Amino acid sequence: MKKRTILVLFSIIALTLLFAQAKFAFITAKSDDKDKMLPGIDPSKVTGTIVTAGSSTVYPLSEAIASMFKKDGFTGLITIDSIGSGAGFDRFCKTGETDISNASVQIKQSQIDAARAIGRNPIEFRVGTDALAVVVSKKNTFIANATVQELAKIFSTAEKWSDVNPKWPAQPIKRFIPGTDSGTFSYFVEHVFNKKADPLLAAKNLQLSEDDNVLVRGIENDPYAIGFFGFAYYTENQKSLKALSIEGVAPGQTTVDNGTYPLARPLFLYSDVKIMNEKPQVAAFILYYLTYVNDVIKKVGYFPAPASALKQAKQNWLDAVKGRY
Amino acid sequence: MSTESTASKQCSSLLLRKYTMKQTNAVDPELCKRIHPVNRTIETILAATGIITIGVTIAIVFILGEESINFFKHVSLSQFLTTFEWQPHIEKFGIWPLLNATITTSMSGMLVALPIGFFSAVFLAEYASNAIKRKIKPVLEILAGIPTVVFGYFALNFITPFLQLVFGKAVSVYNTASAGIAIGILLVPLVASLIEEALSAVPRHLREAAYAVGATKLEVTLGIVVPSALSGIIATILLALSRAFGETMIVAIAAGAGPAFTLNPFKSAETMTGHMARIAGGDLPYDSIDYQSLFAIALFLFFITFFLNLLGRSISKRYMEHYE
Secondary structure, three states: OHHHHHHHHHHHHHHHHHHHOOOOOOEEOOOOOOOOOOOEEOHHHOOOEEEEEEOOOOHHHHHHHHHHHHHOOOOOEEEEEEOOHHHHHHHHHHOOOOOEEEEOOOOOHHHHHHHHHOOOOEEEEEEEEEEOEEEEEOOOOOOOEEOHHHHHHHOOOOOEHHHHOOOOOOOEOEEEEEOOOOHHHHHHHHHHOOOOOHHHHOOOOEEEEOOHHHHHHHHHOOOOEEEEEOHHHHHHOOOOEEEOEEOOEOOOHHHHHOOOOOOEEEEEEEEEHHHHHHOHHHHHHHHHHHHHHHHHHHHHOOEOOOHHHHHHHHHHHHHHOOOOO | OHHHHHHHHHOOOHHHHHHHHHHOOOOOHHHHHOOOHHHHHHHHHHHHHHHHHHHHHHHHHHHHHHHHHHHHHHOOHHHHHHOOOEEHHHOEEOOHHHHHHHHHHHHHHHHHHHHHHHHHHHHHHHHOOHHHHHHHHHHHHHHHHOOHHHHHHHHHHHHHHHHHHHHHHHOOOOOHHHHHHHHHHHHHHHHHHHHHHHHHOOOHHHHHHHHHOOOOHHHHHHHHHHHHOHHHHHHHHHHHHHHHHHOOHHHHHHOOOOOOOOOOOOOOOOOHHHHHHHHHHOOOOOOOHHHHHHHHHHHHHHHHHHHHHHHHHHHHHHHOOOOO
């Protein structure tokens, strides 16, 4: 085991030395970057595999970018596994199986430490903002707004809707929520339940799935069902779903921008300097991502990251690949 | 077998005699030497394949056992077997919600598969003409060839709406009844073909004797043939049951995605296999207690099906009828 690790380390060092001086072939002079920070990119000049995994919330965004990346000439293979932010970090930080980790929650110190233990140093790229949507079916006529306190009751001890608000029907609440290791789950637990998952998981009529389409399916035709997930899945299913206002604020571009929507949260990619330099396709993909993300993010259903955060992400990319173009 | 070999002994070629000599353990060293090397190779290959299956089984049990031991270091066996809540994330490890859902789906599957399978087997074995048999059997085989993922979506998109139409709002989008019915349909070809084999194996002279004393066709079928084939039928039931217990894809799609202890088949509940599929497919932090719990569930499931198979063997032995 140890011998193998040493061998792998040596080959990594050798490869780094070998590639240290080589310039990235995919860099072009003409850039579409609106901040004028990043160089241009030609995806047809790189190939190879890019392995990404993590948040199901980031998934539709990464998928959209990946398909553009391929359309623009990338001939390699990109895998995007939608397994939840936590599981994504496990694969990135502990087993080192992935090149990029998608996350809808910021990386924890314990995860950074785990990554360092296997020789990885996570770099953060903020790519957008999600407004976590609390949704009910269009057939639900009695609720349009909920306070955070009401949410805490709806998703825990209340058995019937009338237990939360006597004006609501005496029907059992059916709950559809993301699985326990997804960033959406932890975010909700953190903001609605003060970081304690117990009340949420002890609730009756609870369905958990990493696949947000399973949740949509459970909610769309049942007036007494409720759930939450990334805003994109709401946008995609607007015909059958209704997003609740939280504390009187509806999720949307303006309320996310001015910070009034209580459940807005950042979306991230994580990678590592070594990976980006050893696998130029990874650096190319992130460069492409940062250059074009704002062109598609609204169509996917999320909101652009604050300008300063996106600039910081671009600066992180430039620092990571210093001397390579 | 023994009557055949005595008969062949008397009038056989040298080659045939070689085999019969071997069978009766009369070692003729001169003949043994001349066994073709190809035969040896084939014998070795056959033995090796047998050992591979056994080896794989042992390896699986070993791996399941190893991780389960780690699991049971943290969780007591009594908590595992006697509490009624399963939520690994908050350290609740009572197997019953999962086991209960598995039993519900399997039993509703058996309720569908047994009558349909049994009667179609009786029809095929006793009533159908050869022409009809030739038409029906391929259809059954097509049914057996449909991937279970298709049955899963069939349950979700067809059976559930149908149940909702009949029983109204009480039926959840994800429910164990629809998954159970789909499992039942999946099992029909298995049950039908195995029972048909059992019925066909009943010797003809039993039927003829019954006809000779004036029994009708129905009396012969239900009074003579079915009881005579009882051991095969029981073995089929238990085989189908352990198949239903292990079915994963259908329940993962249609039964529900949250452990719930409920006896109502119209509510969502997650089975053991469905839970394993969901947790392993998504939120799997390596070497956590959640991860180890999957192995404990798998081992538990393994013991259940193992027990069912043992039971099936002993029952079918007990009711086995010897005709010759």
